[in-house]
Amino acid sequence: MTPDPIDAPGTPPAAGQDLTAGGAVFARLARLGVEVVFVNSGTDFPPVIEGLAEADAHGAELPRTVVVAHEHAAVSMAHGYYFATGRAQAVMLHTNVGLSNGATGAINAATDRVPMLLMSGRTPTVEEGRFGARTVPIGWGQEMRDQPALVREACKWDYELRFPEQVPQLLDRAYAIAASTPRGPVYLALPREVLCEPCPSAELDRAPAMAAARVVAPRSLLATAADLLAGARRPLVIAQRGAGDQEGFDALARLADRWSIPVCQYWAVATAISAHHPMYVGQDPEPWISEADVVLVIDSLAPWSPDIHRLREDCRVIHLGPDPLEARFPVRNFRSDLSVTSEVGPGLVGLEQGLHDSSRAESATGRTEWRALVERHVADRRIRLDGLAATDPAQPMTKEWVAHTVGRALRGRAATVVSELGCPLDPLELTEHGSWRQEPHSGGLGWGLPCAMGIKLADPDRLVVATVGDGSYMFANPVACHQVAEANGIAVLVIVLNNAGYGAVRSSVLGLYPTGYAAKFDDMPLTGLAPSPDFAQVAAASRAHAETVADGRDLAGALERALRAVTVDRRQALLDVRIVD
Ligand SMILES: Cc1ncc(C[n+]2csc(CCOP(=O)(O)OP(=O)(O)O)c2C)c(N)n1
Numbered sequence: 081m082t083p084d085p086i087d088a089p090g091t092p093p094a095a096g097q098d099l100t101a102g103g104a105v106f107a108r109l110a111r112l113g114v115e116v117v118f119v120n121s122g123t124d125f126p127p128v129i130e131g132l133a134e135a136d137a138h139g140a141e142l143p144r145t146v147v148v149a150h151e152h153a154a155v156s157m158a159h160g161y162y163f164a165t166g167r168a169q170a171v172m173l174h175t176n177v178g179l180s181n182g183a184t185g186a187i188n189a190a191t192d193r194v195p196m197l198l199m200s201g202r203t204p205t206v207e208e209g210r211f212g213a214r215t216v217p218i219g220w221g222q223e224m225r226d227q228p229a230l231v232r233e234a235c236k237w238d239y240e241l242r243f244p245e246q247v248p249q250l251l252d253r254a255y256a257i258a259a260s261t262p263r264g265p266v267y268l269a270l271p272r273e274v275l276c277e278p279c280p281s282a283e284l285d286r287a288p289a290m291a292a293a294r295v296v297a298p299r300s301l302l303a304t305a306a307d308l309l310a311g312a313r314r315p316l317v318i319a320q321r322g323a324g325d326q327e328g329f330d331a332l333a334r335l336a337d338r339w340s341i342p343v344c345q346y347w348a349v350a351t352a353i354s355a356h357h358p359m360y361v362g363q364d365p366e367p368w369i370s371e372a373d374v375v376l377v378i379d380s381l382a383p384w385s386p387d388i389h390r391l392r393e394d395c396r397v398i399h400l401g402p403d404p405l406e407a408r409f410p411v412r413n414f415r416s417d418l419s420v421t422s423e424v425g426p427g428l429v430g431l432e433q434g435l436h437d438s439s440r441a442e443s444a445t446g447r448t449e450w451r452a453l454v455e456r457h458v459a460d461r462r463i464r465l466d467g468l469a470a471t472d473p474a475q476p477m478t479k480e481w482v483a484h485t486v487g488r489a490l491r492g493r494a495a496t497v498v499s500e501l502g503c504p505l506d507p508l509e510l511t512e513h514g515s516w517r518q519e520p521h522s523g524g525l526g527w528g529l530p531c532a533m534g535i536k537l538a539d540p541d542r543l544v545v546a547t548v549g550d551g552s553y554m555f556a557n558p559v560a561c562h563q564v565a566e567a568n569g570i571a572v573l574v575i576v577l578n579n580a581g582y583g584a585v586r587s588s589v590l591g592l593y594p595t596g597y598a599a600k601f602d603d604m605p606l607t608g609l610a611p612s613p614d615f616a617q618v619a620a621a622s623r624a625h626a627e628t629v630a631d632g633r634d635l636a637g638a639l640e641r642a643l644r645a646v647t648v649d650r651r652q653a654l655l656d657v658r659i660v661d
């Protein structure tokens with residue numbers, strides 16, 4: 081039975097069609113085009129829950145709400161939903177404690193330039209005498225002097241709602257700022273007393289008042305960049321956050337081939353080029369970076385490691401991206417002779433045009449030799465990858481070998497692989513734009529599984545695979561994730577690459593102290609997660625198709641069954657694959 085919103089106990093009577101501000105927020109989000117709000121509620125939510133029910137009873141158009149029982153997973157699902165749709169997302173959390181659980185997700189979103197409107201309640205300001213005032217001790221315990229500070233460094237804008245009639249204006253502004261170049265999260269605190277007040281509904285229906293600002297570099301600047309590249313003898317492209325969009329991906333493929341420019345995906349978090357492209361040289365910047373005379377860096381936070389890689393003295397560097405100097409980061413001193421602020425996709429399309437128009441493009445010399453070097457390198461890579469295919473499956477499984485086997489199982493399917501310390505990129509041999517997502521360079525683990533779920537929720541017909549380390553899987557709050565997946569029919573395939581520990585931390589110790597005391601341990605301190613839980617049972621608790629694979633000879637069959645579960649039965653599936661470091 082739907083309660084009469086006007087007579088519901090505790091609800092202040094609304095004037096006319098006014099909506100309780102807690103519900104008005106959702107009505108306005110729908111008007112802004114938000115399809116889903118990822119929510120984890122709390123005792124600050126009565127005006128939100130009541131307001132939603134009231135708005136629904138009034139026939140207001142509302143976004144779908146997805147309840148996610150951990151905030152890191154909620155924010156990471158929004159991250160994935162953005163990947164699939166390209167539209168800014170909305171997340172609503174519980175006061176300071178929910179927000180702090182979501183703060184790692186906000187840091188990840190900022191690093192990946194994911195636009196999202198983060199909201200969380202604010203404990204009531206007043207102790208009595210006003211509707212919505214504090215009623216339980218947490219009203220005092222969750223008080224903060226500066227709650228937005230919890231996520232301010234990750235946000236482009238933050239504010240606290242002061243009056244109910246501000247709801248449409250502030251949401252319009254927050255949403256437009258999040259979606260503006262460079263994109264990123266914004267935060268709005270929602271005090272409980274304000275959410276309890278009525279918001280004039282006429283304002284909620286009007287068209288969004290503010291357009292996002294989208295920056296595309298002017299042709300003249302792209303022409304300068306094109307001239308630099310065209311005049312190079314040994315040009316190089318390094319891309320980390322992908323090629324922007326399908327048009328950018330296609331433009332990069334054409335220009336790299338046409339002008340013989342090798343493309344390196346050093347520590348890539350998204351695919352910029354097909355694994356089978358003749359100029360794709362893999363993830364290692366060497367030997368290209370030490371030979372290059374012009375480097376085009378496409379939207380990369382850390383395009384090489386200054387402690388390892390050295391540019392030539394005369395090398396010129398172009399950075400192209402939404403924020404080519406990455407102003408959020410205090411220390412980031414990569415040389416930039418030409419800084420081109422642009423959304424990446426249209427920037428690459430314009431750059432290709434600039435190359436066509438450049439008077440220097442045809443006169444470039446020395447490229448034949450450069451191209452021949454690339455071709456030899458590509459042929460060597462092919463031999464290494466074919467070597468993986470020839471590896472005896474009875475050997476203990478490695479990440480590379482599992483990735484190669486997964487890649488083969490996915491061939492010919494439109495799939496997105498989300499990897500968080502899971503399958504490495506190159507042995508998967510992915511060829512499409514949007515086929516690869518890796519944890520953001522902020523590395524706030526626990527992102528991979530819910531991000532994959534967000535992609536799948538937005539695009540249910542796409543095959544989405546989360547490959548994650550055992551540590552990363554546990555960081556993801558897997559019980560909460562599997563619950564959300566079952567509740568919302570999110571048929572994602574999870575492949576846990578389980579080495580019973582923190583392999584990346586072990587490698588990091590060995591990198592700094594290769595012959596140190598810690599290196600002598602079989603079981604290095606602070607890096608072990610043995611005994612490993614039975615992850616198949618964790619997933620099976622939410623009725624997933626789940627298997628443990630301890631022998632490489634069983635992997636292909638297990639993959640086939642798991643793929644059938646997600647594509648035909650439309651059930652979530654998990655493979656716990658036991659690997660060595
Ligand atoms: C929230 C968070 N806590 C801790 C870390 C530090 N950290 C980086 S890699 C790593 C190990 C991850 O282990 P796993 O997912 O099993 O992958 P493996 O390295 O074993 O392949 C840890 C703990 C982090 N990046 N994020």
Ligand SMILES: [Mg+2]
Nearest residue numbers: 549550551581
């Ligand atoms: Mg591990």
